[in-house]
Amino acid sequence: MSIEFKGKVAIVTGAGNGLGKSHALALAKRGAKVVVNDLGGARDGSGGSSAASEQVVQEIIAAGGEAMSHGANVADFAQVQDMVQQAMDKWGRVDILVNNAGILRDKSFAKMSLDDFKLVIDVHLMGSVNCTKAVWDTMREQNYGRIVMTTSSSGMYGNFGQTNYGAAKMAVLGLMNTLVLEGAKHNIRVNALAPTAGTRMTEDLMPENILGMLAPEYVTPGLLTLCDDDAPNRTILSAGAGGYATATIYETDGIFLSPEEQSPEAIREQWQAVTAPDNQQALESGVKQSEKFLTKAMAAMQPS
Incomplete structure (x- = not known):
């Protein structure tokens, strides 16, 4: 049976580029109305522009879909609440939340400032907390929700120079584990995607030929699987270069x-x-x- 999202409303954070853009376009192609969220900052979180998210919205509309742009900084709960309220005002529900937004501030722990550590935690962990909190009551009331955290092999297994990123990416799994228990009776399923993809977050870490093999489009089918009516629950799905596997503690x-x-x-x-x-x-x-x-x-x- 094909996986479709007609009648569903999805919020995808960090959807102006890379994985988030791929996720948003794929959800829209299969019928979802999509909130394309992106602060529009640089890879390290600095700056901001709505140009990237607006372009994704135009691509969706040009293909016959429905979408809106919102530039909320996921680390700011008031901005996230405004984004969710605009989605509710426009479409009346939120069915899917993809917590994808992220930044990098890589350095060895010895050289990393606590400000850089905290900022990465704020975006990846608190950004996921803020967005989930903002949709939680709506999903409980409508007795339906599909939430996807974005974790990483850097959190599950470690990666040199990424103590901040690794800590945040492991923390969202703890968030997932408890939300699964609290959301079960309300038909809210919470899973995590652990992607390996060539995006602007990793473009200077890999050679060109490898980046081509790690296209975001080779991860997004896994994301769609976690957003479906028949999605699993409490699953860590690893995806990259066409490979799919689950990780378990x-x-x-x-x-x-x-x-x-x-x-x-x-x-x-x-x-x-x-x-x-x-x-x-x-x-x-x-x-x-x-x-x-x-x-x-x-x-x-x-x-x-």
Whole structure:
């Protein structure tokens, strides 16, 4: 069955260029009415212009679609609220939110200023928080929502010179995990896209021939999958160069130590058992970890 978005309203942040533009055009092509958000700043977040987002809107309209532009800075909640209100005034609902906006301020941690660290956190993490908060009540009331966070391999696995970016990109996964639990009864599904793409964020990091293989259009089909009525929930979908995979955080089964055995030496002695992947699980919530350890403790207390 084909994936369509007719009658749906989507907000895509950072949609003036690169991945966001590709996402916005693809959603519109499949019938969504799209809010094309872009502050229009440089890669490091400086400056601002509505030219890029307006151009994307014109492309959508020229192809027969519906779209509007909004230059909200996602790090400013009042501006984000205005964007959502304009979408509601124009179309009456918001069904899809793609948190894509981002900036880079790369430096090794030793050389990075705290201002540069905080700014990247504000845009990537708080930008996702602000946009999600602004649509959350609407999605709850209409009993429908599809939200996509944009994470990164830099957050999940690390990347030299990107402590700020990596921290923000891992943080949006924590945001996703809890929103999944809180949104489930309201038919709100929250997922994350981990893209590898050649955009202005990465253009000076890769040779030309590699950039061609990493076109944003080779990521966007994954994004569309996460926005559909039948989208998964709490899934990290990695995408790039035509490849698609999921990433999952697992916890090993671990060990139990009695009160008399509790010591760092005992843990080190049994390190192989602590880290053994047998029976590892992707836990559904933080409570499940507590349940696991308490179950082990209670089992050990039972008379043999």
